[in-house]
Amino acid sequence: MRFKYYTALLLALGAPVVMAAPADEIRASLAKLNLPMQVQSISESPLDGLYQVQMESGRIIYASPDGKFLVQGALFDVTDGTLKNLTAAAESSAIGESLNAIPREELVIFAAEEPKTHVTIFTDVDCGYCRLLHSEVDELNALGIEVRYAAFPRSGPAGDSARTMESIWCADDPQQAMTEAKLGNSIADASCPNPVEQQYQLGMQIGVQGTPAIFLANGTLVPGYKPAKVLAEEALANQ
Structure with a gap:
């Protein structure tokens, strides 16, 4: 009162x-x-x-x-x-x-000649399904899908995969280095300021739990591998 x-x-x-x-x-x-x-x-x-x-x-x-x-x-x-x-x-x-605000120079991008939309993929070079998906990047590009890779070393930012991915991001030709690594080939060690750990932390914050973690342009998560044609259809429907 x-x-x-x-x-x-x-x-x-x-x-x-x-x-x-x-x-x-x-x-x-x-x-x-x-x-x-x-x-x-x-x-x-x-x-x-x-x-x-x-x-x-x-x-x-x-x-x-x-x-x-x-x-x-x-x-x-x-x-x-x-x-x-x-x-x-x-x-x-x-x-x-x-994700769309990440500067392009901080991603490893496989561009389409006639882009219709894009996907951002958190990837690990030692992940089997990531390698399978990468083998279909040319098909995705042909379907108008730009592929933007972000780093997500599953063993953490201090593991061997992270070190390999740092070398990819620091390579003179990151796209070729990514392809070689996903073929199981060794790549030259390289060092430079890189976003690998930052992207790993971002992936953790937005709920990435495994790779490949595919985010469509509107932020919808597609967990795991999908064939290129199926993924392209979903990407085009979720711009």
């Missing part, structure tokens, strides 16, 4: 009652957790009373307005009798923007 009294008194005197905005409350709460990634944006979610927190990786969590409760999981819209995964749609859009 005393709180209500003082609030009424302040309002009557014209003094504003300053309350922290939900976004500020949520940011302050998350800051205490020392999360490995930064908050990109905070907005109201489609569900009343729940806020959508987009991390810089593109991943989404939900929070109460005071930031005291967090929810991790999928939010579905069932208003028309079907399941629409709102979380997946929002995450894919954000991840697509993040």
Whole structure:
């Protein structure tokens, strides 16, 4: 009762009652957790009373307005009798923007002569299915799909695969070095400032759990190998 009294008194005197905005409350709460990634944006979610927190990786969590409760999981819209995964749609859009913003010089790109769309593939040179997929890059290019490789050494950024991939990124001809490595041939050691570890960490943040991890232009994840024709059809449908 005393709180209500003082609030009424302040309002009557014209003094504003300053309350922290939900976004500020949520940011302050998350800051205490020392999360490995930064908050990109905070907005109201489609569900009343729940806020959508987009991390810089593109991943989404939900929070109460005071930031005291967090929810991790999928939010579905069932208003028309079907399941629409709102979380997946929002995450894919954000991840697509993040991947499409990677500078081209930091990727190993196999360009199409007449590009229609592209895929970003987190790859490991020692992965069998990655090698199989790479054998179909020419076919993908012919179908209008540009292939953009990002590094994801499955043994981690300190393993032998990572060292090989650093040599690929630092080679005079990264495309040829990538092809040789995926044929099982040795390539010349090379060193330079490179994005291999950074791309590995990015892959971890956006949910890459194995290779090849194929992201279509709109951020949709296609886990694992798919034949070139099938992959091209999905890529063209998800630009």
